[in-house]
Amino acid sequence: MQNNLFFHIPFYTHDNSAFPKPVNGNYNYWVSLINYFLEKTDTIEIHCWDEEVDTIEEIKALPLSTFKMIKEENITIFKGNKTSNLSNYLLNHYTNNIEEFKWFTVNLDLGMVPMFHSGHWGTEFFVPNVTEKEIAVIKSVTPSETRFHQY
Numbered sequence: 694m695q696n697n698l699f700f701h702i703p704f705y706t707h708d709n710s711a712f713p714k715p716v717n718g719n720y721n722y723w724v725s726l727i728n729y730f731l732e733k734t735d736t737i738e739i740h741c742w743d744e745e746v747d748t749i750e751e752i753k754a755l756p757l758s759t760f761k762m763i764k765e766e767n768i769t770i771f772k773g774n775k776t777s778n779l780s781n782y783l784l785n786h787y788t789n790n791i792e793e794f795k796w797f798t799v800n801l802d803l804g805m806v807p808m809f810h811s812g813h814w815g816t817e818f819f820v821p822n823v824t825e826k827e828i829a830v831i832k833s834v835t836p837s838e839t840r841f842h843q844y
Contacts, residue, residue: 698823699842702816702835712793713816717836720787720794723815725834727783729827730801730809730820737779738772740798748795755782768797775801787815 702722704713715722741748749769753762760773773779789795794815801809810819820827828843 696823696843698818698820698828698831699844700818700831700835701840702818703838703840704816713814714793715816715836716838720815722835723787723794724784726809726811726818726831727787727799727801729830731775731780731783734801734803734808735775736772736802736804737775737783738770738798738800738802739796740800741769741771741795742797743767743769745795745797747789751786751795752782755779 703716705716706713739752741752743749752760752771756778759776760771760779763770763772783799787795797812797814799809799811799815800807807821812818818831820831823831823843828841832839832841
């Protein structure tokens with residue numbers, strides 16, 4: 694039987710910021726999660742708020758010929774086929790120069806089927822049709838304080 698899984702990494706914010714950072718201070722779980730789910734996908738979508746100019750410019754400068762940029766109200770969306778360059782970018786360049794997560798949302802799809810969703814700068818996740826094996830992998834790489842909701 695397959696289920697849906699939502700999980701939330703505990704976070705904190707600085708006094709004058711709404712930006713969430715993991716309570717344990719690092720994003721070590723990101724590499725394991727994204728590496729695992731990249732293997733199951735062929736399409737990547739990244740959402741950035743328009744004021745995140747440095748990150749948007751960085752993505753635009755990547756050699757990604759199949760990546761389309763879509764402008765919506767207050768948000769810039771990049772979507773395209775998974776490539777080794779883009780996979781490398783997601784795995785190795787996920788924080789900025791002040792160690793904050795770069796992307797508000799990362800979606801990984803297989804064709805038109807959602808496989809993995811990361812939201813709220815890498816602190817909220819959703820995996821549809823998750824298997825028991827995937828749940829075990831997720832729980833093995835996320836902080837012990839992570840909250841899980843399976844339905």
